Amino acid sequence: MRCPKAYSGHPMMDDVRHFPEHAVGSNPPDAFDTRRRAFPIAAAIRPLSLLSFAVAWWAAAHLASNPQILPAPDRLLAFAWQELRGGALPLNIGITLARVIAAFAIAMVVGSVVGYLAGRSPRLDAVIDPWMVVTLNLPLLVVVVLSYVWLGLNEGAAVLAVAIAKTPTVFITIREGARALDPALKDLETVYRLPLSRRLWWVTVPQLLPYIAAASRSGLSITWKIVLVVELLGRPNGVGFVLNLYFQSFNVTGILTYGLSFAAIMLVVETTVLQPWERRANAWRRRA
C-alpha cells in the first residue's frame, strides 16, 4: 500500500508502508476519532437540556397558578411579541447591547495591554497590582454611583463605570498569560532578530489567545449584568431601565421577558461568535 503523499519517500516512513493509507497522516478515519464520534451526542444534550428547563418552568407555572408570580412560557411569548411589534423590546435591547460592546471593548483593550505589560515587568506589576486589587474589591455600586456623581448622568459615565468594574479581571487573566509566555520562544525571537510586528502577531499573541478567549467569555457574561445595574441606577433607557419600571409595577411577565430576551441574545453571541473563535484560536492545541 502506498504511503500518504505528505510522508512518502521519508526514510522514517518505510516501516509503515504496509498500513492502509489513512493510518498515517492528518485525516484519521472516524473509527479512530473518539471526539468526532462523541460530538452528535453532545450537540443533542444542549437543546434537550433547554427543553427540559422549559417543561419544568411550564409545570411550575401551572402549579403556582398565579401569573403575577410566575407566568407560563406562552404568556411570556405573547408579551414579547407585543413588545417586539411596538418596537420597545428591540430598541432597549439594542441600546443595552451598544453599552455592553463599548464597555467590554474598553475593558478588554485596557486590561489586556496593562496586564501584558505587568506580566512582563515585575516592577510595573508592583506599581499597578495594588490599584487593580483595590478596584477589584471596590463594591460595584460605589463605582457606579461615583461615576454618575463625578461625570454626571450620561453615557460616558455609564460605560466608564462598567469598564472600570470589568478591567481588573481582564488584567489578572492576561497577566497570567504574559507570565506563562515560553522563554524558549523569546530566545528564538532574540537570535533571529525578529521585527516587533512578528514578535507580537506571530509569537506573542498566539500564546496569549487562550487567555484572551477566557477573559472575553467570562468578561461578556459579567459585563452585561453590570450594564443592567448601571442602567437601573441612572439611565432613561435600556433593559436595566425597563426592568426597574416593571419592578415598580410588580410586572413579573415584563421582567422575565426583557431579562430572558437579553440573556438569549448573549447566549447567541457566546455560541456563534466567542465559542467558534476560541475553538479556531486553539485548533493547533487540539491537533497536538
Next chain:
Amino acid sequence: MPGDDALEVLIATKAFALPTRTSHIVLRDIHFTALPGQVVALLGRSGSGKSTLLRIVLGLDTVFEGRVRMPPGRLGVVFQDPRLLPWLTVADNLRLVLVDGAAKTRIEEMLELVGVADAANHLPSELSLGMARRVALARALAVDPNVLVLDEPFASLDRQLGTMLVAKVAERTRRTGCIMLFATHDLDHALMVADRICVLGGHPTTLKADVAVPAQRNAGTIERLRTELVAQFRFLGSEETAQPL
C-alpha cells in the same frame, strides 16, 4: 589576530548564583576563534556546559566575564529542542525568520535540503522529533547565516541520517564561507564533520584542547587522531562520548 569576519569567544569565568548567595563557576578560561568556512566542534560530556557556552555565543546569556566577538551578519541556530511554533505550519515556521520577498523559493529549497519538503503544510505536532529537528535546521539555514550554531545536532536523529545531514550542512558551510559551531558529546561525529575540535572538560569546565582535524579524512588519520584524543582525555573514550559508527 583574527579578522572582523571571524568569531572570537573568550570566557574568563561564567558562574551561576546559588540560593546560598555563593556562586558556582561552570566555565573558566575558554578561548577559541573560528574563521569563515570553518566547522568547529565543541566536544564534551553531557552536563559539561556546552549549551551554556552556546547561549553566551548567541548573546542569550550576557552575565559572564569575557567577550564574544561575532562577525557581522545573521545567526542561525538549532537548539537542543526544535523550538518550532506549534500554531504555525512547517513552512510558516521558516517564513517567520525570513524578511525578503523570495521567501517561498527559499523555504522550498531549505526543506528539500533537509528532506522534509513533503511536510511543508503540516503542523509541528504532526512531525516526529527527528523531523522537527530537521525543520529547525532548515529554518537556521534559511536566513543564510554567517554563523550557524547547532546544539547536539545528532540528538533524536537516526545515527546514519544525522551524520549524513550534518555532513551535508558542513559541506555547505565550507562552500558559503559561514562559520559552523556545533556542540556534541560524540567524538566520532566531531571527527567526521569538524575542521577543529575544542575539547571541553574538568570542573569547572575549561578548554582542554583545540585540535585541528586533517583536511584529508581517511580512515587511518581519523583513527589515529581518535586514539590520541582518547588516550589524552579518558572521558572521551566513555560510552557516552564515543560510540563506534
